Amino acid sequence: xxxxxxxxxxxxxTVPSKPSARRHRKERSLPLTILLWLCALYFLLPLFWLFIAxxxxxxxxxxxxxxxxxxxxxxxxxxASVFTVRDGLYLRWTLNTVLYAGVSAxxxxxxxxxxxxxxxKYTFPGSRALFSLxxxxxxxxxxxxxxxxxxxxxxxxLTNTPWAIILPSLVSPFGVFLMRVYAADAVPDSMIEAxxxxxxxEFRIFWQxxxxxxxxxxxTVFLFALxxxxxxxxxxxxxxxxxxxxxxxxxxxxxxxxxxxGGGAQALFSTVITGSLISVIPLIIAFxxxxxxxxxxxxxxxxxx
Amino acid sequence: xxxxxxxxxxxxxxxTARRSSVSKRRQTTAAYLFxxxxxxxxxxxxxxxxxxxxxxxVFKNQLVGGLSFIGLDNYIQAFSDPDxxxxxxxxxxxxxxxxxxxxxxxxxLALGLDSGRAHGAKALRLVYFMPYAVPGVVATLMWGYLYGxxxxxxxxxxxxxxxxxxNLLNSQNILGSMMNIVTWEFVGYNMIILYAxxxxxxxxxxxxxxxxxxxxxxxxxxxxxxxxxxxxMLTVIFSIIGTFQLFNEPSLLDAIAPSAIxxxxxxxxxxxxxxxxxxxxxxxxxxxxxLGAIIAVVSYVVQLGTQRSExxxxxxxx
Numbered sequence: 001x002x003x004x005x006x007x008x009x010x011x012x013x014t015v016p017s018k019p020s021a022r023r024h025r026k027e028r029s030l031p032l033t034i035l036l037w038l039c040a041l042y043f044l045l046p047l048f049w050l051f052i053a054x055x056x057x058x059x060x061x062x063x064x065x066x067x068x069x070x071x072x073x074x075x076x077x078x079x080a081s082v083f084t085v086r087d088g089l090y091l092r093w094t095l096n097t098v099l100y101a102g103v104s105a106x107x108x109x110x111x112x113x114x115x116x117x118x119x120x121k122y123t124f125p126g127s128r129a130l131f132s133l134x135x136x137x138x139x140x141x142x143x144x145x146x147x148x149x150x151x152x153x154x155x156x157x158l159t160n161t162p163w164a165i166i167l168p169s170l171v172s173p174f175g176v177f178l179m180r181v182y183a184a185d186a187v188p189d190s191m192i193e194a195x196x197x198x199x200x201x202e203f204r205i206f207w208q209x210x211x212x213x214x215x216x217x218x219x220t221v222f223l224f225a226l227x228x229x230x231x232x233x234x235x236x237x238x239x240x241x242x243x244x245x246x247x248x249x250x251x252x253x254x255x256x257x258x259x260x261x262g263g264g265a266q267a268l269f270s271t272v273i274t275g276s277l278i279s280v281i282p283l284i285i286a287f288x289x290x291x292x293x294x295x296x297x298x299x300x301x302x303x304x305x
Numbered sequence: 306x307x308x309x310x311x312x313x314x315x316x317x318x319x320x321t322a323r324r325s326s327v328s329k330r331r332q333t334t335a336a337y338l339f340x341x342x343x344x345x346x347x348x349x350x351x352x353x354x355x356x357x358x359x360x361x362x363v364f365k366n367q368l369v370g371g372l373s374f375i376g377l378d379n380y381i382q383a384f385s386d387p388d389x390x391x392x393x394x395x396x397x398x399x400x401x402x403x404x405x406x407x408x409x410x411x412x413x414l415a416l417g418l419d420s421g422r423a424h425g426a427k428a429l430r431l432v433y434f435m436p437y438a439v440p441g442v443v444a445t446l447m448w449g450y451l452y453g454x455x456x457x458x459x460x461x462x463x464x465x466x467x468x469x470x471x472n473l474l475n476s477q478n479i480l481g482s483m484m485n486i487v488t489w490e491f492v493g494y495n496m497i498i499l500y501a502x503x504x505x506x507x508x509x510x511x512x513x514x515x516x517x518x519x520x521x522x523x524x525x526x527x528x529x530x531x532x533x534x535x536x537x538m539l540t541v542i543f544s545i546i547g548t549f550q551l552f553n554e555p556s557l558l559d560a561i562a563p564s565a566i567x568x569x570x571x572x573x574x575x576x577x578x579x580x581x582x583x584x585x586x587x588x589x590x591x592x593x594x595x596l597g598a599i600i601a602v603v604s605y606v607v608q609l610g611t612q613r614s615e616x617x618x619x620x621x622x623x
């Protein structure tokens with residue numbers, strides 16, 4: 001309890017107070033506003049199209065104008081068919097995605113937080129070398145690793161299991177980097193010292209004192225790890241071959257190529273489009289809800305070197 | 306201070322010293338335990354596969370004679386392989402055209418939002434960032450439909466004003482179409498990194514300039530951009546890595562535009578095809594390994610180059 005009151009939440013000062021002080025004598029500029037909103041159209045229109053297309057049945061999809069509603073409003077029918085086609089496989093894919101991305105993100109952010117915290121707050125032999133190794137690994141393209149990882153997992157009979165997706169996704173060198181910079185600022189040394197004088201062990205200090213202060217940093221690493229696994233296509237594509245294990249990305253891609261290839265399967269187009277729309281929603285909601293935290297985490301963590 | 310004076314007055318002062326060395330040892334142990342999980346997964350998921358990939362790449366599997374050691378032959382083959390070189394060439398075009406456009410737009414948007422002069426800046430920030438939360442697969446499918454000649458709104462617009470609709474999916478245009486997809490996906494991500502960096506510049510740094518009457522452009526160019534150089538560098542490095550790894554876009558567009566996408570359209574797509582279509586794991590490993598090396602070299606050269614130009618600039622200022 002005391003530690004929450006002790007915590008001066010050092011992050012709140014950086015973000016909200018400063019811009020409002022700055023904003024006071026800013027007059028708004030109409031040309032800039034118009035220009036920035038025009039740019040926004042570029043980002044919004046495809047998503048708007050996705051929504052509009054999800055409300056159409058197949059015949060409207062081909063006959064009506066792409067950026068406005070068709071004759072019939074079929075959104076609910078489409079959603080129903082997304083979840084019923086092939087015995088509700090889509091729901092299965094969604095649950096798989098949640099499982100893979102959720103477990104990976106929790107694991108990756110925890111592992112990265114511990115490592116980053118240790119690099120920031122302890123001096124130990126080899127820490128410089130290990131940290132340079134981590135920094136160098138940011139440059140290694142993870143997809144170039146996927147192939148040998150596949151072969152190794154194949155030898156260990158781990159392919160076509162959830163582990164094949166989760167284990168490689170636990171490595172987050174950028175997360176370690178971000179947490180190191182963040183922890184250096186967010187956890188005052190004096191507080192760790194005080195806890196030590198009180199007789200707390202290092203692990204207790206980490207969990208009960210430091211971890212609370214690392215909140216925004218952890219949320220940032222968590223969200224970026226979540227997106228990385230949620231949106232990953234390459235790894236599950238090569239690791240999994242039974243469609244009941246697919247995440248949404250591989251499932252949708254497979255459905256799409258099935259509907260593009262087979263003339264008789266045309267009814268699938270609206271299902272693929274609506275399925276795509278639904279798959280986009282969870283991450284956007286996560287970003288919206290956690291915005292306050294991850295923007296703070298990025299602002300203090302991602303920018304200094 | 307307080308602790309030391311107490312221990313000096315304490316006849317058992319040596320005891321405290323010993324206790325502090327015990328505590329130091331405990332801290333070191335704790336630190337190792339904290340980094341242990343990361344380096345366990347790091348080693349098993351990164352170092353070992355990398356080593357294994359290097360090992361595989363020096364062998365060749367032949368129908369007659371089986372697996373045999375061939376040294377660097379796979380690498381030599383890659384350097385004269387038109388498919389591989391073509392992919393690398395396409396990615397270099399990507400680096401020279403798409404990355405500057407994407408990062409330029411991201412920087413412009415970040416500066417625009419940071420200036421605090423636009424209405425609805427908070428909403429704008431979210432709108433720009435939203436595509437990042439869209440899976441690359443969905444983004445590619447979506448743009449595939451948008452480009453499509455049948456019910457794609459782009460063609461519909463062209464036709465409605467009586468023009469012939471451009472074929473955005475033929476072999477001449479597909480690289481540009483792909484650049485557009487990647488730009489759409491990642492402008493917001495880069496913008497948010499740059500924006501976060503801009504927010505953490507202490508306001509005093511340009512308040513003085515503002516009072517002196519420096520224009521917004523001047524402040525942006527001479528103060529803000531230099532101040533966020535590390536963040537810009539980060540986005541450049543990430544973009545280089547991302548470009549060479551392109552896979553989703555070619556592999557999905559392949560389904561709707563098979564004639565425009567070749568097996569080696571991007572190096573990563575090529576490595577995939579080699580391993581899983583041609584079943585040539587050894588050559589695929591060499592290609593993947595080489596790809597990693599190229600990325601490391603390009604990133605390193607870019608970093609080195611900017612460091613040098615920065616140093617020159619600093620000297621010039623002095």
